[in-house]
Amino acid sequence: MQIRALDQQSQAEQMLVNVERLSKCFRIYDKPADRLRQSLAARFKVPGRTTRQYGRDFWALHDVSFSVKRGETIGIIGRNGSGKSTLLQMIAGTLSPSEGSVAVNGRISALLELGAGFNPEFSGRENVMLSARIMGVSPEEIRARFDDIEAFADIGEFIDQPVKTYSSGMYVRLAFAVAIHVSPDILVVDEALAVGDTAFQTKCLTRIRQLQKSGTTILLVTHSTNTLVEYCDRAIYLKRGRLIKDGACRDVVKLYANDLVDEEGGRAIDIPLPDDAASETVQEKDVMGVVSDKTSILDVKITDETGKDRTTFSFGDPFRVTVSIRVSQPNRHPCFGLQIKSVDDIVLWSATTQNMNLELDPLESGTYHFTWALRANFSGNRYVLAIGVGDIESGEYKRHARLPYGGHIDVLPQSNSGSGWLAPCPEFEFKP
Incomplete structure (x- = not known):
């Protein structure tokens, strides 16, 4: 049986x-x-x-x-x-x-x-x-x-x-x-x-x-x-x-994630954190994602505008996402990306420095930190952050590494404003 x-x-x-x-x-x-x-x-x-x-x-x-x-x-x-x-x-x-x-x-x-x-x-x-x-x-x-x-x-x-x-x-x-x-x-x-x-x-x-x-x-x-x-x-x-x-x-x-990269002809490797990874700006972290021999993501920190670690915000609060990376090969045309997703992996917003028309200086080998400054103009919910780093090749963004889960933020619900993902700040007027 x-x-x-x-x-x-x-x-x-x-x-x-x-x-x-x-x-x-x-x-x-x-x-x-x-x-x-x-x-x-x-x-x-x-x-x-x-x-x-x-x-x-x-x-x-x-x-x-x-x-x-x-x-x-x-x-x-x-x-x-x-x-x-x-x-x-x-x-x-x-x-x-x-x-x-x-x-x-x-x-x-x-x-x-x-x-x-x-x-x-x-x-x-x-x-x-x-x-x-x-x-x-x-x-x-x-x-x-x-x-x-x-x-x-x-x-x-x-x-x-x-x-x-x-x-x-x-x-x-x-x-x-x-x-x-x-x-x-x-x-x-x-x-x-x-x-x-x-x-x-x-x-x-x-x-x-x-x-x-x-x-x-x-x-x-x-x-x-x-x-x-x-x-x-x-x-x-x-x-x-x-x-x-x-x-x-x-x-x-x-x-x-590593297997997916291998099957598509890429190469997924683990790069150990550098000796200065114990500093305040680059802390050792269980990073899940795919790294390449060009660039790896070391750490992601979510803070308020004063630099204090924080993941819970009210509508409209400013917050900062600071990403630490290790560049192993010179990158003449760097490009960085950020996605904000629902907990079930639906992309709600995304941007790259390329589509924001930002031209970045070339990067030599070394450790770098960059920061996205945003506002929590979202409805009350949990939002997941995904991080991407790469370069511009023939006018297109080519990703070196991606972190599908770079942390999350919780936005507190607004009273009397509806629910969902958007926060359109509704007003209602009725005229008989």
Whole structure:
């Protein structure tokens, strides 16, 4: 039996998911007719003769092992085709392993690929009732929670329309609303959230925070390194169906980023901090990002205008982002960039010294510091900073190094001014 319940000893240890040497093999055919030929060849096999093989084996997942404790949030990262969705489907029980085993303890609520779980001919209301029953929730319980599900999904009158008429965003809204309102012990979320708009993604991530506080175990697939660092206790990196690293989020993100550069023909290396890195302006820091043999980012400091370390600001407050870099090769046309992003990795604002029409002096080898002076003209929220350094080549910005997470700032909400990412300082006037 490959899908099994955890034994009593594991329950005592509060282990909700245990994956042991898990593998999944699919048969791949070049043409649809080859699938039929293979089926006929197997059915009418002649004893003593070798059956011709029309397809080939593809191992989507190979020898993966890890465990998840109660209350942990595990982020799963990897390029498309790395086996992330296959892994989650086997944990959720919708796909059987070819080898190995998955052991689970508790109610699983899964939000997998778009289109899974709902009957397109049924209305949203009917699908809510059906999905809840499949997850083991009684009709009385789901009726008691239906108003909350409907409010969270916020799809209006479409709740009573066939799901086949839904947009992808509406589908995800309803699916996520159901998944979080059935009191799961384990919430499994694939990349389906990427379909939703920014406001809904923020709403979902906020609810994930609440589930974390209540002790729900969460498995979250994401391409956003910021979401991984911000929301997960640890991370798993899959590459071509194999588990490359299971560990601290920052370590996994750094390895993942380096691999991306390697695969695209670049070179990712770690440059040790110079001897003067212990000074007040360049402090040793766990820098996650990709560095080159030309320039590396040593440190990022966020301060107020007086130079005091600070990450919480009110609307309009000035703040400064000071970046320390090591230039290993002379840079005749330096260019620096800054991005301000949401916690789910959506770029809200970006600039480079080039598009600000700033001409910078050439840089010789050495350590340098530069500062961005800004104002927190944002709505109440958390904002992530990403740093880039490079040069101008043939009129284009060529990046030497990028720090996807250079720190974050929290902007306190303004009273009576709305919510979101923007801060337009609204005024309202009504004339009858």
